Amino acid sequence: MIERTTIASLDKFEDQKVTVCGWVEKIRDQKTVQFIVLRDETGSAQLVREKVDRDPVCELISALPAESVVSVEGVVKLDPRVKLGGLELKVEAIDVLSKAETLPINEETSLDKRLDWRFIDLRSRRNRLIFEVQTELERSYRKTWESEGFIEIHSPKLMAAASESGAELFRVDYFDTSAYLAQSPQFYKQMAMAAGFNKVFEIGPVFRANPSFTSRHDTEFTSVDVEISWIDSHEDVMNFEQHLLTEMLGHISETFQDEIFSTFGVDVVVPKLPFPRIKLSDAIDLVERSGHKVERTDGDLDPEGERRIAEFVQREFGHQFVFLTDYPATVRPYYHMRHPENHTLTKSFDLVWKGLEITTGAQREHRYDILVAQAEEKGLELAPLQFYLDFFRFGMPPHGGFGMGLTRVLMILLGLKNVREVTFLYRGPNRLSP
RNA sequence: GGACCUGUGGUGCAGCUCGGAGUGCACGCCGGCCUGUCAAGCCGGAGGACGCGGGUUCAAAUCCCGUCAGGUCCGCCA
Secondary structure (H helix, E strand, O other), X not given: OOOOOOHHHHHHHEOOEEEEEEEEEEEEEOOOEEEEEEEEOOEEEEEEEEOOOOOHHHXXXXXXXXXXXXXXXXXXXXXXXXOOOOEEEEEEEEEEEEOOOOOOOOOOOOHHHHHHOHHHHOOOHHXXXXXXXXXXXXXXXXHHHHHOOOEEOOOOOEEOOOOOOOOOOXXXXXXXXXXXXXXXXXXXXXXXXXXXXOEEEEEEEEEOOOOOOOOOOOOEEEEEEEEEEOOOOHHHHHHHHHHHHHHHHHHHHHHHHHHHHXXXXXXXXXXXXXXXXXXXXXXXXXXXXXXXXXXXXOOOOOHHHHHHHHHHHHHHHOOOEEEEEOOEHHHOOOOEOEEOOEEEEEOEEEEEEOOEEEEEEEEEOOOHHHHHHHHHHOOOOOHHHHHHHHHHOOOOOOEEEEEEEHHHHHHHHOOOOOHHHHOOOOOEOOEOOO
């Protein structure tokens, strides 16, 4: 390894000789003195060199293009004149490791063009923060799962049949047949229930072949999936999810509150328990009374309705989250359990955060005969599903779970307007590269 | 898939309504000046057949038609 001192720790090396490595952010080349602002993954600092005629170091600095990668040896001097951290490094030697061409993008460049040059875009402190927060978020989830005895699974992403309708599946060549990219780990986390794993989670990629042109959809994204056995109802699933999210937001609030606020201008609010719950039919009434006619006829809420119900909940309960429950069977897959007293409603829910759907969950139907009947009612062909239906023939505990879109959660958490901003490399109908 | 919007030096915009020589602004780039800068400042310079193809016109970045690319919203969904 190159022995280097990180920029954030320079203040611990007053009057000592150190080596820093990083990217040249800025050069201010004056008559008698020249400054470099150097950035590494921990921050930026000023380097300084007194100018002397025919000094090779000075000449090197004068010719240095922005964003070149350098290794610099020098002595740390605390100096209150320096606005950037109150210190600077007096340059003794500089080694240009990689010269940069003029950059094709800057801070003003539109998102689509920045995504073309994502590796440069991600150099900014702002974009790095997104992925530091994501890491902390996942760490918090794992902490909760670990303390509650969850098992982590890695389900296959290549499958022979669709788990839902099949309309949104990517088909790929698979030797002399075809395979599909998993749109959800749904079947496999239920399989873990049949295996007696009790509680499982998975963080992994899912694929959706939807030509969706919105700021909240992508064709490949990271899904956070949870499945739990021995539940009484979908209430238990919601209780776990609100717990998971509250722990996470408490954690993010402790670690990144100030930086998130100064960078993105949003407060990280740790929600109160329990999250409000509203039956979907009541939600539609509330929305229509607020003056928005829900045009769709299938009984579901539209995005404007979700935004309005979120406003209502914020106003009435001072809460950013709301569980919408008891969706009609018409808009839910066959494996969602129905209410015993009302067969047209499912024991399911969506979780809406600040007006955006981040989760769908449900108690699953674990009784083989009923499950088969519900699949037939939806007009599904049973043969391709038989491997899944078999899970229910040899002893399946009552269970339920949910799937959560990681990028949507991050987007809302940071107050950003587009999942592309919070995805390391976005994939959409019009983007397959870089 | 539907509706709407946008394509102008490397980047972000203005110019288009009301046609008159590629005109302007900001950032970046190149050169020069400047005894400590820090959003540095000052002076100068390079860089664009205005997404593409047709049409109208004496004349098109500007008006019309088509086409391509991208975006936003809806549908679908996490």
